[in-house]
Amino acid sequence: MKKKRDFSKIYSYSKLGLFDKCKKQYHFYYLDPEIAPIKKQFKKQRDYQTKGLAVHGAITLFYHLPVQDRTFENLKECLKNAWFSEIEPDKKPPLGKAGGFNSLKHERKVYYNTLRLLKNFFNLEDLNPSLFFLPTANIKNSFDDYENLITPLSGEFFISGKFDRIDKFEDGTLKIIDFKTGRKNQDRFQLDFYRLLAELNFDLKVKTASFYYLDNGKIKEFDVLNLGKEKIKEQILNKIKIIENTKEFLPKTSPLCNHCDFKEICPAFEQKD
Numbered sequence: 001m002k003k004k005r006d007f008s009k010i011y012s013y014s015k016l017g018l019f020d021k022c023k024k025q026y027h028f029y030y031l032d033p034e035i036a037p038i039k040k041q042f043k044k045q046r047d048y049q050t051k052g053l054a055v056h057g058a059i060t061l062f063y064h065l066p067v068q069d070r071t072f073e074n075l076k077e078c079l080k081n082a083w084f085s086e087i088e089p090d091k092k093p094p095l096g097k098a099g100g101f102n103s104l105k106h107e108r109k110v111y112y113n114t115l116r117l118l119k120n121f122f123n124l125e126d127l128n129p130s131l132f133f134l135p136t137a138n139i140k141n142s143f144d145d146y147e148n149l150i151t152p153l154s155g156e157f158f159i160s161g162k163f164d165r166i167d168k169f170e171d172g173t174l175k176i177i178d179f180k181t182g183r184k185n186q187d188r189f190q191l192d193f194y195r196l197l198a199e200l201n202f203d204l205k206v207k208t209a210s211f212y213y214l215d216n217g218k219i220k221e222f223d224v225l226n227l228g229k230e231k232i233k234e235q236i237l238n239k240i241k242i243i244e245n246t247k248e249f250l251p252k253t254s255p256l257c258n259h260c261d262f263k264e265i266c267p268a269f270e271q272k273d
């Protein structure tokens, strides 16, 4: 039987990031005694989220295929199986509103754009990398991956997350790969966080970490060894302590509010009406 976990003491990169983005949103999502337990009811699926899920899901399914079956035709089949809505996972395409689409034309446009990203991935990639870790093939329910990676950080605190892929070099060191569907340059702290998570989980050294930008087909590789493990641990712990010591979770309005599931109940917007 699985041990009952205290999820309030488990921190992921995205959880820490949400606190920086807006403390009020963080509070709604993780701490509010009335809202947090029913947060799924507030979830609104957006087109870019469906696209992100589909790209990651299709790539995962593709790597679960035997090497000889890793063709572009089969990658397209993987995309069909990965085209689903988080809020209605059993709905068959077209997903319509459940996928964040306002018309069939809109959904088709996003689908073909998703296919373009997968084409970039296919052209970019060695189709038979030395895979060390892959997310579960059960792409509609990847929470097990997160649970399996929960690892102690310090005292009562734990960290976890989800890897897109980890390869193993011949010398036994690891390479972390994160697939990006957006154009925004990502935060270096993310790779440091994932390096620590991998090293604590697998007890192997991480040599490099890379972002694969699928929109333009470019790879950005980082040598992650220049920051000591203890230093990364300290950075994460400092962020956790700030959150744990926060008493007032104030709203921080920005253009990102338009993408926030809690906008309708946010006091920052109630006051403006």
Ligand code: SF4
Residues within 6 Å of the ligand: 022, 023, 024, 025, 251, 252, 253, 254, 256, 257, 260, 261, 262, 263, 266, 267, 268
């Ligand atoms: S609507 Fe904006 S200010 Fe309010 S919780 Fe969401 S992100 Fe924060």
